[in-house]
Amino acid sequence: MxxxxxxxxxxxxxxxxxxxxxxxxxxxxxxxxxxxxxxxxxxxxxxxxxxxxxxxxxxxxxxxxxxxxxxxxxxxxxxxxxxxxxxxxxxxxxxxxxxxxxxxxxxxxxxxxxxxxxxxxxxxxxxxxxxxxxxxxxxxxxxxxxxxxxxxxxxxxxxxxxxxxxxxxxxxxxxxxxxxxxxxxxxxxxxxxxxxxxxxxxxxxxxxxxxxxxxxxRNSENKINVEITDKDQPWIEVIKKLPYVQEVEVIGYKIKINVDNIKNNKNMLLKNALDHEVDIVKFDINNDTLEDIFLTLVV
Missing domain, CATH: 3.40.50.300 (P-loop containing nucleotide triphosphate hydrolases)
Known part of the structure; x- marks a missing residue:
């Protein structure tokens, strides 16, 4: 048909x-x-x-x-x-x-x-x-x-x-x-x-x-959200020097990290955090939802 x-x-x-x-x-x-x-x-x-x-x-x-x-x-x-x-x-x-x-x-x-x-x-x-x-x-x-x-x-x-x-x-x-x-x-x-x-x-x-x-x-921003504890604040400076990290935004203990390739870099970033014994409270990918994309298209 x-x-x-x-x-x-x-x-x-x-x-x-x-x-x-x-x-x-x-x-x-x-x-x-x-x-x-x-x-x-x-x-x-x-x-x-x-x-x-x-x-x-x-x-x-x-x-x-x-x-x-x-x-x-x-x-x-x-x-x-x-x-x-x-x-x-x-x-x-x-x-x-x-x-x-x-x-x-x-x-x-x-x-x-x-x-x-x-x-x-x-x-x-x-x-x-x-x-x-x-x-x-x-x-x-x-x-x-x-x-x-x-x-x-x-x-x-x-x-x-x-x-x-x-x-x-x-x-x-x-x-x-x-x-x-x-x-x-x-x-x-x-x-x-x-x-x-x-x-x-x-x-x-x-x-x-x-x-x-x-x-x-297509609408993925390649951003990773990480939330850490107070003792791990020095790790932020380590992140900024990583070759695959494009931008770092810090709001309190929450960090938004823009990377080159979300598929390849998320595991590399997580391994780096574990190597530095960072206490990770939250680790997730910041992708737009279908609703976010839809509103962008039709509004």
């Missing part, structure tokens, strides 16, 4: 929601589309899912226009809209028939999908009695019911309480083992937990497309 988004632009009156956006998604990937609220994430998701049309550009799945390949797409909106008076089984049967799935196939697949999303035993419960997390799991069930090549999720956990959020995150973790996923979110911890690759969008424009490892490595 290969999804190609080529130079997609979408405007609403005079407002540009998505500006010349391009990306690719390969089979087996779980990609996070991340950006602040209003960045254009939901618009891109709806264009990919063929819910709205772009003003220009195209979306291709396996070389075909997305409008011809809707059977291969599973879509989970941010707020799944179900009829509260229907049961879970009736909801999936209704959704399945709308998707053109034969009734005899639905009879077999609905119990299987309810088990997969953790709703076994709830097939005859009315949706109006479901918690937010259960409704979201039912939403994932309807998105997977027709066995799509990939599933598109728009802010799948942003409206949930902590328990519902954890339930759905665990479910997505299971689903991604055998389903390709594009996940939009502004909750960075969720993206970091689920996704191997990130596409960052700001004001409708793609500003990054990278892996978390590459992003963190």
């Amino acid at each position: 290969k999804l190609e988004i080529r130079n997609v632009t979408k405007t609403y009156k005079e407002k540009i929601a998505v500006n010349n956006f391009s990306m690719e998604l390969q089979s087996g990937e779980c990609v996070g589309l991340i950006g602040p609220n209003g960045a254009g994430k939901s618009t891109i998701i709806k264009v990919i899912s063929d819910i709205i049309n772009a003003n220009s550009g195209e979306v291709l799945l396996n070389g075909n226009k997305i409008s011809q390949m809707k059977r291969e797409i599973g879509y989970l909106p941010q707020y799944p809209n179900f009829f509260n008076w229907m049961t879970a089984k009736e909801t999936l049967a209704f959704m399945g028939e709308l998707s053109g799935i034969p009734k005899e196939e639905l009879v077999k697949s609905i119990p299987e999908i309810l088990i997969k999303v953790g709703l076994k035993g709830e097939e005859n419960s009315k949706v109006g009695t479901f918690s937010g997390g259960m409704k979201q799991r039912l939403g994932i069930a309807q998105a997977l019911l027709h066995k799509p090549s990939f599933i598109v999720m728009d802010e799948p956990v942003s409206a949930l309480d902590p328990i519902g959020r954890r339930e759905v995150l665990n479910l997505i973790e299971e689903i991604k083992k055998d389903t390709t996923i594009l996940l939009s979110t502004h909750i960075l911890s969720d993206a970091e937990e689920l996704c191997e690759r990130f596409v960052v969008i700001k004001n409708g424009t793609k500003i990054e497309d990278t892996t978390i490892t590459e992003l963190l490595n």
Whole structure:
């Protein structure tokens, strides 16, 4: 499976929601589309899912226009809209028939999908009695019911309480083992937990497309934080003379040490401290978090 988004632009009156956006998604990937609220994430998701049309550009799945390949797409909106008076089984049967799935196939697949999303035993419960997390799991069930090549999720956990959020995150973790996923979110911890690759969008424009490892490595400052005791203050002068140390910042008993190469020099610095019998209270690496980098990119 290969999804190609080529130079997609979408405007609403005079407002540009998505500006010349391009990306690719390969089979087996779980990609996070991340950006602040209003960045254009939901618009891109709806264009990919063929819910709205772009003003220009195209979306291709396996070389075909997305409008011809809707059977291969599973879509989970941010707020799944179900009829509260229907049961879970009736909801999936209704959704399945709308998707053109034969009734005899639905009879077999609905119990299987309810088990997969953790709703076994709830097939005859009315949706109006479901918690937010259960409704979201039912939403994932309807998105997977027709066995799509990939599933598109728009802010799948942003409206949930902590328990519902954890339930759905665990479910997505299971689903991604055998389903390709594009996940939009502004909750960075969720993206970091689920996704191997990130596409960052700001004001409708793609500003990054990278892996978390590459992003963190690129923004590493090569700084080591060391906290020592009062008796070890003379060691600071030793540090300053080390050939691989670029800069030393001292705040009380805490030392920030900028080195040439964090991977090679951290062990050398630690060995030097032990050789000088330094009483180390704390020793850690000062790398930017994903949130730090994200704020730098989008603010």
